[in-house]
Amino acid sequence: MPSIHINGANKSYGSKMANAVTDLDLEIGDGEFMCLLGPSGCGKTTTLRMIAGLENLSGGEIRVGDRLVDSIQEGVFVPPENREMGLVFQSYALWPHMTIERNTDFGLRLRKIPKAEREQRVNDIMKALDIAKYRDRYPSQLSGGQQQRVALARMLAVNPTVLLLDEPLSNLDARLRLEMRAELKRIHAEFKTTIVFVTHDQWEAMTLATTIAVMNGGTLQQIGSPNDIYNRPANRFVAEFVGTPPMNIIEGGSKSDDLFQQASSFVATRLRVQSEIGSIGIRPETIQLAQSIDQIPPDSFHNRVTVTGVLPTGGSWIVEAKTASATLFPTMQSAPNLRPGDGAYLWISPDAFHVFDRAGNRLTDADEVFRRPTN
Amino acid sequence: MAIIAEVDRKSPTRRKRTRHITRWQVLRYHGKIALREPTTFIGVLAAIVFTYLIVVPVISIALDSVKVQLGHERRLSANAGDITLAYIDRVFFSPISQDLFWAPLVNTLTVAFGAISISVLIGGLVAWLLTRTDMPGRRWFATALIVPYMLPAWTFALAWTTLFKNRTVGGGLGWLEALGWAPPDWIAYGRVPIIIILALHYTPFVILLFGSAMKRFDSQLEDCARILGASRFQIGLRIILPLMRPALLSAIVLIFAKCLGEFGVPYVLGLPVHFDVLSTSLFRSIASRQSGAAGVLASAIMIIGVLTLLMDTWLVREARRFVTVGSKGSMNRRSRLGKWRAIATGFAGLLFLVSVGAPILTLFLSTVMKIPALFTLDNFTFDFWIGRDLETVGFPNGVLLSPDLWRAAYNTLTIVGLAAATSGIMGLLVGYIVVRSPMRLLALFLRQVTFFPYLVPGIAFAAAYLSLFAVSRGPVPALYGTVAILVLALIADQMPYASRAGISAMTQLGKDPEEAAQVAGAGWLRRMLFIVVPIQKGSLVTGILLPFISGIKGLSLFVILAVPSTDVLTTFSLRLIDYHYTQAANAVVLIIAAIAYFGTIAAQRLTKTNLAEGLGN
Numbered sequence: 001m002p003s004i005h006i007n008g009a010n011k012s013y014g015s016k017m018a019n020a021v022t023d024l025d026l027e028i029g030d031g032e033f034m035c036l037l038g039p040s041g042c043g044k045t046t047t048l049r050m051i052a053g054l055e056n057l058s059g060g061e062i063r064v065g066d067r068l069v070d071s072i073q074e075g076v077f078v079p080p081e082n083r084e085m086g087l088v089f090q091s092y093a094l095w096p097h098m099t100i101e102r103n104t105d106f107g108l109r110l111r112k113i114p115k116a117e118r119e120q121r122v123n124d125i126m127k128a129l130d131i132a133k134y135r136d137r138y139p140s141q142l143s144g145g146q147q148q149r150v151a152l153a154r155m156l157a158v159n160p161t162v163l164l165l166d167e168p169l170s171n172l173d174a175r176l177r178l179e180m181r182a183e184l185k186r187i188h189a190e191f192k193t194t195i196v197f198v199t200h201d202q203w204e205a206m207t208l209a210t211t212i213a214v215m216n217g218g219t220l221q222q223i224g225s226p227n228d229i230y231n232r233p234a235n236r237f238v239a240e241f242v243g244t245p246p247m248n249i250i251e252g253g254s255k256s257d258d259l260f261q262q263a264s265s266f267v268a269t270r271l272r273v274q275s276e277i278g279s280i281g282i283r284p285e286t287i288q289l290a291q292s293i294d295q296i297p298p299d300s301f302h303n304r305v306t307v308t309g310v311l312p313t314g315g316s317w318i319v320e321a322k323t324a325s326a327t328l329f330p331t332m333q334s335a336p337n338l339r340p341g342d343g344a345y346l347w348i349s350p351d352a353f354h355v356f357d358r359a360g361n362r363l364t365d366a367d368e369v370f371r372r373p374t375n
Numbered sequence: 376m377a378i379i380a381e382v383d384r385k386s387p388t389r390r391k392r393t394r395h396i397t398r399w400q401v402l403r404y405h406g407k408i409a410l411r412e413p414t415t416f417i418g419v420l421a422a423i424v425f426t427y428l429i430v431v432p433v434i435s436i437a438l439d440s441v442k443v444q445l446g447h448e449r450r451l452s453a454n455a456g457d458i459t460l461a462y463i464d465r466v467f468f469s470p471i472s473q474d475l476f477w478a479p480l481v482n483t484l485t486v487a488f489g490a491i492s493i494s495v496l497i498g499g500l501v502a503w504l505l506t507r508t509d510m511p512g513r514r515w516f517a518t519a520l521i522v523p524y525m526l527p528a529w530t531f532a533l534a535w536t537t538l539f540k541n542r543t544v545g546g547g548l549g550w551l552e553a554l555g556w557a558p559p560d561w562i563a564y565g566r567v568p569i570i571i572i573l574a575l576h577y578t579p580f581v582i583l584l585f586g587s588a589m590k591r592f593d594s595q596l597e598d599c600a601r602i603l604g605a606s607r608f609q610i611g612l613r614i615i616l617p618l619m620r621p622a623l624l625s626a627i628v629l630i631f632a633k634c635l636g637e638f639g640v641p642y643v644l645g646l647p648v649h650f651d652v653l654s655t656s657l658f659r660s661i662a663s664r665q666s667g668a669a670g671v672l673a674s675a676i677m678i679i680g681v682l683t684l685l686m687d688t689w690l691v692r693e694a695r696r697f698v699t700v701g702s703k704g705s706m707n708r709r710s711r712l713g714k715w716r717a718i719a720t721g722f723a724g725l726l727f728l729v730s731v732g733a734p735i736l737t738l739f740l741s742t743v744m745k746i747p748a749l750f751t752l753d754n755f756t757f758d759f760w761i762g763r764d765l766e767t768v769g770f771p772n773g774v775l776l777s778p779d780l781w782r783a784a785y786n787t788l789t790i791v792g793l794a795a796a797t798s799g800i801m802g803l804l805v806g807y808i809v810v811r812s813p814m815r816l817l818a819l820f821l822r823q824v825t826f827f828p829y830l831v832p833g834i835a836f837a838a839a840y841l842s843l844f845a846v847s848r849g850p851v852p853a854l855y856g857t858v859a860i861l862v863l864a865l866i867a868d869q870m871p872y873a874s875r876a877g878i879s880a881m882t883q884l885g886k887d888p889e890e891a892a893q894v895a896g897a898g899w900l901r902r903m904l905f906i907v908v909p910i911q912k913g914s915l916v917t918g919i920l921l922p923f924i925s926g927i928k929g930l931s932l933f934v935i936l937a938v939p940s941t942d943v944l945t946t947f948s949l950r951l952i953d954y955h956y957t958q959a960a961n962a963v964v965l966i967i968a969a970i971a972y973f974g975t976i977a978a979q980r981l982t983k984t985n986l987a988e989g990l991g992n
Binding site: 155 | 408411886888894896897910912
């Protein structure tokens with residue numbers, strides 16, 4: 001199983017349009033489950049299609065293992081049909097005029113695999129994905145989840161070196177999506193295939209990936225383990241895109257902002273941040289509420305707030321809490337004993353602060369203090 | 376720390392690394408990609424073929440109009456091929472310009488606008504009755520009233536002559552004259568009947584256009600006006616009519632374009648009283664070998680056609696401003712007709728009778744009666760269909776037993792069939808190239824060039840073919856009188872529909888199924904054979920069937936390009952008309968009408984579409 005190396009890849013459609021992908025460097029290791037995560041239009045699908053060979057490059061190069069598959073400089077372009085990859089489309093793209101079995105063994109037939117071996121392989125795959133009983137049906141007679149499995153089976157049948165998945169779960173309902181996620185994880189463990197998975201759903205990326213690459217506006221924002229991405233976002237975009245409800249941001253505006261002034265001076269002294277601070281982020285679940293000041297650990301940052309709303313979400317509660325100058329939305333795992341209009345204290349432990357500079361990039365000084373574990 | 380270093384490396388402030396790529400490298404890369412698949416090669420080939428089949432004939436006839444033609448060297452005292460303005464002068468300014476161009480132009484305009492006014496009035500009313508009222512039998516009428524559109528227009532012209540013919544032309548008696556009343560010329564021939572017949576033929580077109588516009592019309596717009604105190608009349612005038620304007624203008628322009636190229640009806644009904652329109656004037660010029668004047672006339676018709684359709688595109692763009700945003704309220708509430716229900720039904724029934732029932736019945740009866748309009752049992756006979764040894768000069772057998780009919784039928788089937796199959800396949804191929812080719816310019820050119828014949832009335836296009844292929848040019852032999860010229864002209868004539876169908880089919884299919892096959896390891900040919908063609912089977916069949924039907928009905932191409940040995944059903948029936956074998960001619964026309972009608976029905980079944988889709992619901 002090869003690794004994939006993307007070096008300085010660019011993609012533009014026509015000179016007037018903005019680049020779909022700009023100067024992208026990406027290394028996808030052998031056997032990795034890599035998620036390309038980002039909002040729609042961020043270039044993640046384009047990146048996937050460039051790996052597959054369905055989009056040409058406008059600059060840069062792509063290698064699969066030692067093999068150069070795409071390069072303008074070298075004048076190399078290996079067409080998709082010769083890249084030995086598998087791609088599952090968002091629409092599944094099953095061939096409507098073929099039965100499930102024919103859909104599945106199409107690639108094997110192309111490779112002129114002997115009949116006995118072909119049948120054996122198709123049977124195994126169909127059994128593994130639990131679609132053997134539909135083999136004589138046509139795609140239109142299957143449900144979305146079943147079609148999804150066929151699309152996977154079709155690509156797995158040819159033993160692809162790399163399996164590419166383009167938002168394959170977005171057309172499924174919530175329950176099926178959960179099942180398919182488990183299925184994908186199992187497939188990854190069983191077939192030991194390198195998987196590149198495109199999604200805009202951060203939950204999906206968090207639960208599936210060994211490595212996440214966050215993209216925005218055609219550029220790579222951060223690459224790292226799910227834990228890294230969540231706990232050490234490299235910039236404001238990653239910090240705000242990953243996590244629901246989103247991270248609370250205290251902006252350093254030009255006007256004198258009490259909360260920002262207090263928080264930044266706390267951060268500066270307590271966390272020894274020396275650079276100029278642009279904004280401060282706190283994940284909602286790391287903001288605690290207390291009814292009296294003696295319940296607050298001495299080491300932490302705290303501020304007086306007025307509760308203006310409590311929004312139950314079923315398993316947790318989102319509280320709308322106003323300081324003199326800002327509004328924060330902490331989440332509580334148990335029902336807060338508060339009503340709109342109540343006064344309270346919020347407190348934040350020092351290691352929960354994410355500090356960004358004026359340009360929105362993470363100030364890593366604070367990370368040194370706590371040496372958060374990384375994996 | 377490694378992670379921190381990495382985070383740093385990704386920060387936006389990092390030095391942008393740019394490796395210079397030369398233009399030559401880009402060109403080599405894209406050239407390689409373009410040449411990797413046959414799409415580009417086939418695309419270029421198709422572009423060359425269509426340039427030759429579509430653009431070159433048009434240029435050729437335009438040049439005819441300013442070049443001294445063979446045989447005119449003496450009169451124009453110049454060498455053949457020299458540039459001259461003599462033909463333009465002849466057509467537009469000479470003493471005979473009145474007969475050649477101006478009178479036919481006026482006739483074309485009056486006929487077109489007469490037909491437009493009547494069909495818009497009747498069609499608009501019927502569309503409203505079908506979509507917005509509780510008239511009984513709406514669903515049946517919605518299908519039945521579309522029928523005239525499926526039949527060739529000159530079917531009705533023949534029915535008209537059968538009924539109203541007088542002694543101005545020879546042959547059998549008209550029914551009315553046989554019953555004792557000789558219709559005057561102005562009823563029997565010329566402007567009035569042509570207007571009526573074209574109006575009836577294009578009424579379904581208006582019904583379809585207006586009907587779909589009215590169906591989409593949101594009742595809440597009316598309700599709002601009513602709440603604000605507008606009367607029904609005011610609502611009609613201030614709300615509905617302005618919103619219908621795009622559909623109205625579109626109908627006017629498209630019917631005008633169709634009238635411009637209409638040949639059969641004015642030929643059958645205009646000729647006896649020398650009532651010429653532009654298309655028949657062009658036909659006369661060609662028939663009398665005035666190729667220079669024909670060039671000028673054909674160019675003039677083409678220019679009017681192009682201008683008209685440019686106007687339509689402009690109007691459609693203008694109309695976008697009027698797009699009413701569909702909402703959940705786009706329900707369409709029906710007006711109650713009350714005591715008018717019976718009258719409305721009567722009106723619709725009468726329209727069906729006049730536009731479908733009476734003409735078809737007349738034509739049919741005329742083929743089974745010995746003496747016109749004599750309704751006694753012994754006057755009925757099937758001799759004209761299946762009789763032998765009839766007492767006519769040139770046509771001794773019934774139509775179905777005549778070898779001429781079967782030869783014409785065979786010719787029709789082979790010529791039209793070959794052309795339809797070719798244009799259907801080419802259409803899908805053009806669709807594929809337009810949608811898939813990495814070369815945008817090639818795609819754009821193919822899309823435009825295959826659409827171009829749509830702008831050119833068939834008769835002018837046929838004249839262009841005649842101009843290009845009448846003599847041998849370079850390696851291409853003279854094609855006039857061969858099957859090849861008919862097939863080529865038909866292919867070119869049908870390409871707009873075929874390529875539109877192909878493009879929309881390929882667009883609808885999307886890239887995914889093909890790309891899935893590509894990733895699975897299938898090369899171009901395998902993808903075409905196993906994925907694209909099987910999936911597009913249905914649209915390919917329609918893409919062949921629809922040109923086939925319209926080719927069978929078509930007259931203007933054949934009437935100029937066919938010779939007796941390449942007679943098809945339409946020209947065969949026209950020849951029979953010229954010889955005044957009314958019964959035989961009508962029988963052939965009925966056969967054509969039947970093929971056209973059942974073919975259309977079959978095509979609708981096949982594609983699970985319906986022209987009258989939901990109009991009566």
